[in-house]
Amino acid sequence: MLKKILCGLLAGAMALTMFAGCSGEEGTTSGEGGSTGTTESTGGEEGGDASGEETTLRLSLWDYETVGYDKAMVEAFQEANPNIKVDVVSTPNADYASKIAVMLSGGDEVDVFYIKSNTDYPTFVMREFVRPLSDLIEANNFDLEPYGTVLDQHYRMDGELYALPYRTNDWVLFYNKDIFDAANVPYPTNDMTWEELAEIAPQVTSGEGGSKIYGMYYQPKVSFILPFMVGYIDDYDNMTSDLSQMAYPIQYFIDLQNSGSYQSYAEAKSMSQDQTYFFNGLNAMFYDGSWFVQMLCDEESVDFEWGVAKSPYWEGTEQKGFATTTPIAINSTTEKVDAAWQLLSFLTGEEGAMVMAENKMVPGYMSDAVMETYREVTGIDDSSYEALTNNVTYGFGEPNTVQGLLTTAFQEELELAITGNQSVEQTVANMESRRTEIIEQNS
């Protein structure tokens, strides 16, 4: 009796799971095409039906639905390559790290994937998740010239390339022309120092309370603040540079904060502030990545004139700006190498770059034609265009696995300094001691 009932119950449970399973499976089949975008069908599907042989690639990235250009690129690729179908796996950006880590370590069939930033890239190389590209580049006569110096700076490890950048993020200075005009202050130039900026900032600060216009604005993320500081040190490298020199830029930032022309970091953070504050005309100058151009162009609520200036630099140093790039790589375990290369070289090469430019984003592949398109589409003025091109850039140093850890540690210490929890001297000393610890731990 007991057995019977139990068996019945078990069978019931099984049936239920089976039922659930069926509906799950159903989802898989119907969702196959849909996963490249549930909203509309892409060209590839029809093309794929026509040519009998079809390869399916899985592409992992973030914010596919919300960021327009990735979708545009994939759709363009589908149109150009009807026999390759791209299955997009999209993840909310904040949790991309977990998703890609589990997919790669768990052996999921992902063929091509984005990496958050060039600073994460060395780890992927050292852990052997990414396939070397030299043979493919050579076999396909792929032109590396338009990437400029960034490949050597960010990508080449022991002479080998494992990824290519599809997006360049130059940190530059955005400014609200209307505010400058009203205050009768000349616009920031492409040749300005941080020290000069600190002098201008109070002149374009006005108002009180919630509608106060701040002269200068950084997004309240330490990862956006550390970069301009390390520019103070010549040939900066996380691993080797003399960190005691950091005291000067950190003090600079604290002074700026105290002067009232930059809202305090802690305040801005507690109000979850982001770049929309510049949209709304609440900041005269704003230090941000070049992706912001697209948002300024497309956001309807922007009702003021704006411009872009090259990143300020520190007095007495060579003029240069911070830049990061967003890499795309091929999974080292994929068997569909040719198709994967086709996708990668499309996304990071001329065609993809063209789509990026049409979407007002600065691509990695900066050929003249691409940049001309970028200029036309964005409609920015000459000086702004100049600000975004031919930049001499720096990063956090030679790519290696410890860079990410060091950057995080420095950011943590820096945050303590700019929130008033720790003196500048203490901060610098802690950076130094944590660097020693991290390098020891990982050697």
Place this chain on the structure above:
Amino acid sequence: MATKALQDINKKPLTPQRVVITILKYLVILCTSAMMVLPFLWMISASFKDNLDVFEFPIKWIPDPFVTENYTYIWEQANYIVLFANTIKLTLIITLLQLITCSLAAYAFSKIIFPERDKLFLAYLATLMVPFQVIMIPQFIIIRNLGLSDSHLALILIQAFSPMGVFLLRQFYLTIPNELSEAARIDGLNEFGIYSRIILPLAKPTLASLTIFTSVTVWNDFLSPLIYLSSSDKFTIQLGLRNLISENSAEYGAIMAASVISLIPILIVFLSCQKFFVEGTTAGSVKG
């Protein structure tokens, strides 16, 4: 009002002391309720504001201007209906399976004596102590080898057999005097009969709390859908919510709107389970 309530509950003569205590009780409960619910009221208010006004000081509780765009914006993101449907489906199936499997297992752990019982139970408990972050990858490999990647079934299987549910019910079964089941045994009921006719009816309040806990957990779960689902037509509410936070700007008004909406179904579950707590309220009360 306080006096009236007092008369209803305690048929004892009124003394000034009792009145004071009753008033105090209401004061405390009103204060804590306000603390619990104020942030939520702020959420509702923010969901009717422009992104910029969300964080304005001083707080304006009545939005001005009053915008409903956050709700239409979410509505227009057509797949929100799909997200809701998926989440409801998962919540229902997982909760039901947990109620069945956990209540059975808890019976074995509390009412049947067998030698390795406590060790086995400790093993159950022990798995709760390992963070999900490190079992994620092995679990993922198992799911993949079963051919269940990117399916709802994967989520169901990893959540339907929760050790927590077993623990919760076991603890309750322990409070049921063994004399009850012994008597039933003498009356000729077999184990399953005792489970279904004696224990389960008594366990209603705890089964109700397990229903609430499980459905809240599944409903608000973010990490497992993130890891196990890849196609957007299988996503859940929480994944949709995170998509409103892009790298450099977040739609805070819309986030609040989505949070408010996603709260409603779970509130319905809660309210419908409530009546199990009400049964015999006065009987179990501490007469202060």
Place this chain on the structure above:
Amino acid sequence: MSKKPPAPMPSKAITRRNRRNAYLFLLPNFLGFLVFTFIPVIFAFALSFTNWQGSNKMDFIGIDNFIRMFGDSDFTISFINTVIYTVGTVPFIMLFALLLSMLINSGIKGAPIFRALHFFPHISSIVAISVVWQFLYNNSQGPINMFLRSIGIQNPPGWLSSATWALPAVMIMIIWKYIGYYMINYLAGLQAIPKDLYEAATIDGANGIEQFFYVTLPQLKPTTFYVLIMAVIESFKVFTPIHVMTQGGPGRATSVLVYQIYRDAFVNFEMGYASAMSMALFVVIFVVTLIQFKLQNKYEN
């Protein structure tokens, strides 16, 4: 409660029958538990002795990972934070949950509404909650500091931006969020107390406070045991509020163990080391739980 003498040793036949019955009852749950929880846990345990970094090579390195932890300030700091967090949240959550459940259960009008209101924090999405609390904690104009100033505290804490106050700030939010959750447990437990126990106590002349200590608390022991163990486990494993709200900052002030495990496993691909850290965490929770187990058994006999 049942103060029976220990059950007499069952005969072999009875043991066999009991065991068969027990496993039949366990089967549906046990199968799923074994495949999807237990095996992955064993795998993670094994990983902690390797240097696995996500790709194919996986070498056995003995206890190197465990030795490494002691020289790792990220580990020690987050370990201490986790302990502070647990000690600072669990007792308050339990106390408030118990008191509130008794208050709601004491026959006041509108109990269903009060119950629902107290459960709101638990059902709201953590993303929204953390945005709200960041705002509440705003240093200069946030409602919390406004209130503190109005009652005469001139320099209220900087909360989330202060290295000293950030962890307490998160803890307050967590206490707020979980009171309602554990209150539900206590409410269910209170329902199970036979009312004749109170009647008997009243006849014996016990007043409210005596009833609480001699009837309510002993009767709630299994519930309290559950709440205590789950609250301890959950707070040792805290991750999401930190990940969403502070990312461990400012500095490492709110960095907790599972947040470090997450960073090592998924940002740095040190799966072996991350597993080792979680084993350390496991041992701590396990010992704490065992002590509770022993204490419970001691009180019961």
